[in-house]
Each structure stands twice: as structure tokens, then as C-alpha cells.
Amino acid sequence: MAKAAILSYIKRDSFVHELTGTTKLIFFILWSVASMITYDTRVLVCMLFMSVVIFKISKIKIKDISVVLGLAAIFLIMNNLFVYLFSPEYGVGLYGSRTVVLTIAGPYTITLQQLFYHLNMTMKVICVVPVALLFIACTDPSEFAASLANIGVSYRIGYSVSLALRYIPDVQREYHNISQAQQARGIDLSGKDKLFTRMKNSVAILLPLVLSSLNRIETISNAMELRGFGKNKKRTWYRLRRMTGKDWFVVVFVAAVLVIDLLVTFWDGSRYYNPFL
Amino acid sequence: MKKLSVKSVVAIGIGAALFFVLGKISIPTPVPNTYISLQYAIQAVFATLFGPIAGLLIGFVGHTLIDATSYGPWWSWIIASAFAGLVIGLVTMKMDVNEGIDTKKIVRFNAAQAVAHLLAWGLVAPCLDILIYKEPIEKLFVQGLVAGVSNVLTTGIVGTLLLIAYAKTVVKKGSLSKED
Numbered sequence: 398m399a400k401a402a403i404l405s406y407i408k409r410d411s412f413v414h415e416l417t418g419t420t421k422l423i424f425f426i427l428w429s430v431a432s433m434i435t436y437d438t439r440v441l442v443c444m445l446f447m448s449v450v451i452f453k454i455s456k457i458k459i460k461d462i463s464v465v466l467g468l469a470a471i472f473l474i475m476n477n478l479f480v481y482l483f484s485p486e487y488g489v490g491l492y493g494s495r496t497v498v499l500t501i502a503g504p505y506t507i508t509l510q511q512l513f514y515h516l517n518m519t520m521k522v523i524c525v526v527p528v529a530l531l532f533i534a535c536t537d538p539s540e541f542a543a544s545l546a547n548i549g550v551s552y553r554i555g556y557s558v559s560l561a562l563r564y565i566p567d568v569q570r571e572y573h574n575i576s577q578a579q580q581a582r583g584i585d586l587s588g589k590d591k592l593f594t595r596m597k598n599s600v601a602i603l604l605p606l607v608l609s610s611l612n613r614i615e616t617i618s619n620a621m622e623l624r625g626f627g628k629n630k631k632r633t634w635y636r637l638r639r640m641t642g643k644d645w646f647v648v649v650f651v652a653a654v655l656v657i658d659l660l661v662t663f664w665d666g667s668r669y670y671n672p673f674l
Numbered sequence: 675m676k677k678l679s680v681k682s683v684v685a686i687g688i689g690a691a692l693f694f695v696l697g698k699i700s701i702p703t704p705v706p707n708t709y710i711s712l713q714y715a716i717q718a719v720f721a722t723l724f725g726p727i728a729g730l731l732i733g734f735v736g737h738t739l740i741d742a743t744s745y746g747p748w749w750s751w752i753i754a755s756a757f758a759g760l761v762i763g764l765v766t767m768k769m770d771v772n773e774g775i776d777t778k779k780i781v782r783f784n785a786a787q788a789v790a791h792l793l794a795w796g797l798v799a800p801c802l803d804i805l806i807y808k809e810p811i812e813k814l815f816v817q818g819l820v821a822g823v824s825n826v827l828t829t830g831i832v833g834t835l836l837l838i839a840y841a842k843t844v845v846k847k848g849s850l851s852k853e854d
Contacts, residue, residue, distance in 0.1 A: 405743075429747060433806045469745035483813035491808075521807065525746035533742050553678045558735055560687025561694070565739075568691045572699075596828065599712055600835045603696075607719065607836055608843060610688050618684040627680050668808070 407534045412643070413455035414535050418544030418636075420644040425532040427651045431658040432525045436668040438517055440658050444524040447654070452527040457534050469526050476522075477515050488514035494673040510673060517669075538562045543634035552632045560617070571609060576602050682724055686731045689720040693736025714825045715832035717755075718762050718787045722771060722837065726763025733759035750802030754794040758825075761790035775841035780834055787829045795822030 408414070413421070432444060459466070480487065488510035489495045496509040536544075542559035546552045584598045621627075640648075662668055678686075696713040713736065721729025733755035741747040765786035769779055799821070800814035 429749065433749065436808060465744060472745050479817070480809055480813055483816070484810035487810045518807065518809070522746055529742050529746040551678075553683045554686075554731065557678075557683050557686035557690065557731060560684060561690035561735055561739065564688055564691040565694055568688070568695045572695055593831075596710075596831050597835070600832055600839070603712065603716065603832065603836055604839050606692070607716065607840065610692055611723075611840075614681065614684045614688050617688075618681040621684065622680050627677070627683070 406536065406538055407457060407461055409456045411454060411456040413451065413531060415643065416647060417638045417640055417644050418536050418540040419547040419640065420647050421532055421536050422544045422548060423648055424651045425528055427655050428528045429525050431655045432521055435658050435662040436517055437662045438670040440661050441517060441520040441524060445520055448524050448527040452531060455531050455535055457531060462530055462534065465530060473519055473522060477519060485511060487511060491669060492671050492673050540636040543637040546632065546634065547637065553627065572606055575605050678727065682728050685720060685724040685728050686735065689728060689732035690735040690739065692716050693732055694739045697736065697740040710824050710828055712828060712832060715829045715836060717759050718829045718833040719836050721759045721763035722766045722769065722783060725767060726760050729759025729763035730756045750799050750806055753802060754799035757798050758790040758794040761793065762786045771837060771841050772844050774846055775838055783837060784830055784834060787833060788826050791825040791829065792822045795819065795825060
């Protein structure tokens with residue numbers, strides 16, 4: 398099972414852990430918006446630097462998340478490779494000049510502009526990765542629903558999310574059990590069978606899983622209904638914490654990052670920072 | 675927005691958990707970062723059973739969790755997943771699988787999922803990618819179409835089989851007759 402690849406809450410004692418879930422959620426959302434909007438190299442370098450600093454503060458070790466980082470690296474390399482294969486001259490069009498460094502074969506030349514584009518594209522993804530990972534690793538799942546409700550999401554949806562987090566391990570265990578049982582009966586999901594057979598075989602595992610999940614839905618929703626869930630417009634949360642000075646500081650900080658990001662990015666009317674002019 | 679019923683709240687939670695677990699065991703295709711994803715079959719079945727809002731949120735929450743626990747969230751694809759669930763739910767809204775299933779319903783389910791996935795991966799995801807990540811257009815559309823077609827096939831085969839098998843397990847109204 399791919400259990401090791403799944404990141405979960407890691408309890409440590411750090412500044413990042415002390416912040417409320419709400420703060421971290423706001424930080425995560427604004428930070429990824431900021432990185433999505435900009436393509437300005439200067440902004441991206443700053444954000445990358447800051448995200449590394451935040452990672453240091455959090456006391457989460459590289460070791461804790463090495464599997465996840467490996468996956469992210471593979472994802473990035475493949476993505477870069479494919480962008481290059483499809484349009485090796487993309488950067489040239491973007492930055493409006495052409496400086497050839499190396500000619501490989503046919504249309505595949507390496508230009509400075511293309512390299513610069515790849516650098517920017519990669520940074521854009523990388524500067525969100527530590528923040529996203531920290532958000533998962535440093536937020537107590539039971540506090541998460543409260544945070545969602547706190548930023549104005551309907552508590553029903555918040556409850557759905559916390560149910561999802563609560564039942565992922567259960568569903569995982571169930572999937573594992575069913576698939577072992579079916580494998581004992583000779584149903585194979587691995588690469589040895591043809592793709593179509595594999596898909597048909599997967600139904601043999603999915604059907605019991607779906608049916609038991611539907612039963613589970615029945616049980617849980619009956620239990621919730623009996624306890625009067627959804628009767629009132631509002632709900633209080635056991636794990637909700639009040640925002641303190643630290644939290645406000647972080648929220649103001651990330652809002653400032655977003656504003657500066659917007660200003661620098663659109664100051665000259667272009668999303669790109671062009672060093673080739 | 676209409677208030678979500680308790681059952682939908684739970685269905686979204688469990689559906690997103692299923693989406694997440696199945697998303698982690700996907701079978702890779704030759705195109706990078708694109709997988710044959712069983713989770714979309716489940717999403718389609720849940721959208722048919724519990725409606726468009728459930729489909730939308732299962733896609734959104736499930737996909738966000740998958741991305742956030744493996745690499746950073748890739749928002750354009752998350753939104754496309756949510757969009758696919760919404761469309762499937764909308765098209766199959768008035769279709770009650772609990773009353774049994776026939777060819778017409780199967781065709782409708784498949785039409786819904788085909789339209790939803792082709793729109794989501796062939797149009798919504800690449801357009802958002804262009805807007806957000808500014809990647810080359812050709813790459814995005816090839817990637818999107820491969821993902822779209824493979825999702826349509828997976829959902830078509832696995833989803834349809836699941837739906838038929840599910841309908842068979844439900845006891846229909848009036849299935850008992852009085853003995854003379």
C-alpha cells in the first residue's frame with residue numbers, strides 16, 4: 398500500500414504549530430493565490446526564500462516529508478520535460494528575444510529564454526509546496542473543520558471535510574481488506590493482466606467498497622440526524638481557538654505579501670519579468 | 675443555495691474519502707502526471723445517487739486532499755474535477771436509480787459523464803492552466819484530452835458496471851406481492 402506516501406499531521410512544538418488553524422488556512426489560500434497570479438521572477442525568488450524560512454521555523458524535518466518531496470520532484474521534472482518537448486521555443490515567444498546556448502537536433506535547441514521560462518515555472522510550483530505540506534503537517538485535523546467555519550464556509554461543508562478526514566483511514570483499511578480477499582479468489586489488479594481486464598477486476602473490489610460505504614453513510618447520517626445535526630444556523634466547535642496577536646501578525650504579513658506581489662507583478666503591465674530587454 | 679441535507683453532508687465526506695483512497699492507487703498512463711483514475715467512477719456514481727452539489731464537493735475536497743498530501747495543490751485540475759462532478763450530477767438529477775435501471779438510464783449516465791469529463795479536461799482544465807500557469811497550449815490540450823478520454827473510458831466501464839450492480843441490490847417498490 399502507498400501508505401508511506403501519505404502525509405499527515407506531525408505534532409511538534411513550534412511557532413507554526415501554535416498558530417490557529419484559521420490563520421494557517423488563510424495563509425495557505427492567500428499564498429497559493431499569490432503564487433498563481435505572479436510570473437515575476439523577483440517575486441518568486443522572494444516567495445521561495447520565505448517559504449524555506451517558514452519551513453525552518455516549523456521544525457518539521459526534511460526526513461518527515463522526504464517521500465512527498467520525491468513525488469513532487471518527479472512531478473516537476475516530468476512536467477518540465479513535456480513542456481520542452483511540446484514547445485521548445487515557448488520562452489522565445491514569451492520574452493521576445495532569442496539567445497541560443499546549445500543545438501540538440503532539429504527544432505530542439507536550448508535557448509536562454511526557454512531555460513528562464515522553465516526556471517520561473519518551476520519556482521511557481523516549488524514556492525507553494527512547503528506551505529502546502531506545512532499546512533497539512535502542522536494543522537490538527539480536528540481543528541480544520543472549525544477553521545473552515547471560521548472563514549465563512551458553511552458548517553455543513555466543514556463537517557463534510559472533517560468526516561472525509563476522519564474516514565480516510567477506515568476506507569483505506571476496508572479497501573485493503575477487500576482487495577486482499579479478492580486477490581485470494583484470483584482477481585488481479587497488478588500489471589500482469591491486460592488493462593481492460595484490470596478495469597473489470599477493479600469493479601469486483603469497488604462494488605463491495607461502494608456498498609459498504611453506502612451503508613456507512615446510512616449509519617452515520619442516522620446518528621447525526623438523531624442528535625439534531627443541522628437544526629440550527631450555527632454551530633460551535635470544541636477545537637476552535639481564538640486568534641491571538643501572533644495570528645493577526647501572520648495574517649497581515651501574508652496579506653502584505655499578496656499586495657506587494659500584485660503591485661510588483663502588474664507595475665509594468667506584464668506578468669513576466671523580462672531580463673532580456 | 676439550498677441547505678444540504680444531513681445525508682448529503684455525510685455522502686460528501688465518505689465520497690471524498692473514497693475519492694482520496696482510490697486516487698492514491700491510480701494506474702499510470704504514458705503521458706506524465708496523468709493517470710487512469712478509478713476515483714472518477716466513484717465520483718460519477720455518487721453524483722448520480724446524491725446530486726450535483728455532492729458531486730462537486732466530492733471532486734473538490736477529494737482532489738485537494740490528494741494534491742495537498744503529495745505535492746502542492748494544482749488548482750486548475752482540482753476545479754476541473756469539481757466541475758465534472760457538478761455536470762454529471764446535473765444531467766442525472768431527475769434519474770432515480772433506486773427505482774431500477776434500464777438502457778435509457780445507462781445511456782443518460784454515460785452521456786452525462788462523457789460530456790462532463792471532455793468539457794472538464796478538454797476545456798476547463800487547459801484554460802485555467804493557461805490563465806494560471808501559462809504553459810504551452812499544445813501540451814495542455816494533449817494532456818487534457820488524454821486525461822479526459824481515459825476518464826471517460828474508466829467511468830464508462832467501471833462506473834456503469836457499478837451503477838448496474840448497485841441498482842440490482844436495491845429492493846424495488848412493490849416487489850412484494852400478496853399471496854392469494
